[in-house]
Structure formats: C-alpha cells, structure tokens
Amino acid sequence: MIYSGEIVVPANTSKAIPISDQVDVVQGVVRKVWVRWRWGSANLCGCKVFRGGFQLWPSSLGEWFPSNVQDVAFDAEYEVTAEPFHFIIRAYNLDDTYDHTLWVGFSLLRGSMVGNLLGMLRVLGGRQDNWQT
Numbered sequence: 001m002i003y004s005g006e007i008v009v010p011a012n013t014s015k016a017i018p019i020s021d022q023v024d025v026v027q028g029v030v031r032k033v034w035v036r037w038r039w040g041s042a043n044l045c046g047c048k049v050f051r052g053g054f055q056l057w058p059s060s061l062g063e064w065f066p067s068n069v070q071d072v073a074f075d076a077e078y079e080v081t082a083e084p085f086h087f088i089i090r091a092y093n094l095d096d097t098y099d100h101t102l103w104v105g106f107s108l109l110r111g112s113m114v115g116n117l118l119g120m121l122r123v124l125g126g127r128q129d130n131w132q133t
Contacts (some may be wrong), residue, residue, distance in 0.1 A: 002107050003025045004103060006102070007047075007089055007103075009045055009093040009100050010099050011098055018028060018091055022089065023104055025085055025086060027110065030077070030108055033073070033106055034073045035103035036105075037068070037116055041095070044067060045092060045094070045102070046092055047089055048090045051080075051087060057076075089102070126131060
C-alpha cells in the first residue's frame with residue numbers, strides 16, 4: 001500500500017524554522033520511500049522525514065533531501081508497529097518569490113494474519129516451529 005502527501009512549502013521558509021506536515025500510514029514495514037519536488041524549485045528547497053521526534057531519512061543527522069530534477073527513491077526496511085502512525089515531513093524553501101510543492105510517498109507492506117500471530121507467539125515466548133508462513 002502506498003501512502004503519500006503533497007506539501008506546499010511557502011517562499012522564505014528557512015532551514016532554522018522549517019514547516020512541518022504529516023503523512024498518515026498504517027502498521028507495517030516501510031519498503032520504499034519517494035521524495036519528489038515539483039518542477040522549478042532549482043535546489044532552493046529541502047526536506048527531512050521524522051517519526052516520533054527522530055530523523056529517519058536522510059539517515060545522516062542534519063542533512064536534507066535537496067530539491068532538484070531527480071527524484072529521491074530508495075528501498076527501506078523500517079517497521080511501524082506502534083503509535084504514531086504517521087511520518088513528519090519538515091521542509092524549507094529559500095526561494096524569495098515562489099512557493100514550492102513536495103510529494104512524499106511510502107510503500108508499506110502490511111503483515112499477514114499468520115505473520116501477526118507468529119509475532120505474538122514470539123513475544124509470549126511460545127514455540128512456532130510447526131507453523132508455516
């Protein structure tokens with residue numbers, strides 16, 4: 001399932017005080033992340049992805065995904081197992097004239113019923129040797 005959001009970043013939004021918006025998701029495993037800036041942002045913008053107060057992507061703290069003509073797309077393996085069921089997108093826009101639009105998407109693989117039951121058995125210390133997934 002793909003969860004996404006489009007965020008308009010106003011002109012003159014600084015890195016020091018970026019805007020924040022959220023993309024709601026469900027319980028599952030993030031398998032892919034996309035960041036796409038609409039045409040015309042000319043490397044004047046950037047964004048980061050957070051969850052629960054921690055920067056997830058880019059993985060290097062303090063870094064931003066810059067706006068350019070190339071989409072950012074990468075495989076991920078990040079479990080969303082508890083609240084909050086959303087990602088926070090923080091973005092800046094140094095353009096002094098135009099707002100710019102950012103699209104962020106997350107592909108999540110939801111667990112199957114059998115997988116969920118096996119996970120509960122693991123937590124409870126039960127054995128699942130005879131179970132097939």
